[in-house]
Amino acid sequence: MDNTSVAHARKKYKPILAKERVVIEQMQRAGCERAEIVRVIGCHARTLKRELARGTCMQRNPDWSERYEYLADYAQMKHEAAGAECQAQRRAGAAGIFGEKDQEGTLLTGRGADENRGGGAGIRACGERENSV
Numbered sequence: 840m841d842n843t844s845v846a847h848a849r850k851k852y853k854p855i856l857a858k859e860r861v862v863i864e865q866m867q868r869a870g871c872e873r874a875e876i877v878r879v880i881g882c883h884a885r886t887l888k889r890e891l892a893r894g895t896c897m898q899r900n901p902d903w904s905e906r907y908e909y910l911a912d913y914a915q916m917k918h919e920a921a922g923a924e925c926q927a928q929r930r931a932g933a934a935g936i937f938g939e940k941d942q943e944g945t946l947l948t949g950r951g952a953d954e955n956r957g958g959g960a961g962i963r964a965c966g967e968r969e970n971s972v
Contacts, residue, residue, distance in 0.1 A: 863887070863911065873887055895907050
């Protein structure tokens with residue numbers, strides 16, 4: 840099986856692509872060693888180990904016995920779900936996960952908003968609470 844077309848110079852911290860996941864699945868089914876897959880894909884051995892853990896799922900045989908195998912589609916689905924979750928967290932942070940602010944930057948909702956509205960106890964810079972009267 841000629842999988843050398845996938846090998847390319849990878850930069851650090853790049854995710855495995857969908858076409859590379861297909862190659863991993865094919866090579867796993869062919870019985871290739873991890874070192875061979877790493878050489879063909881061009882990723883670090885630890886990256887491949889994490890990818891195999893992400894994309895391995897339990898399959899049932901016709902006799903109801905279990906087998907575990909790597910599935911490229913399953914790994915891609917989990918990768919996209921994790922990416923969507925990260926994007927949602929980034930959007931929440933950009934939108935003010937700690938609260939919404941007005942044009943002057945005054946916190947309207949979230950943590951510390953009561954202090955800006957005049958209610959509750961304020962917090963000093965040194966971390967001690969001051970009493971509101």
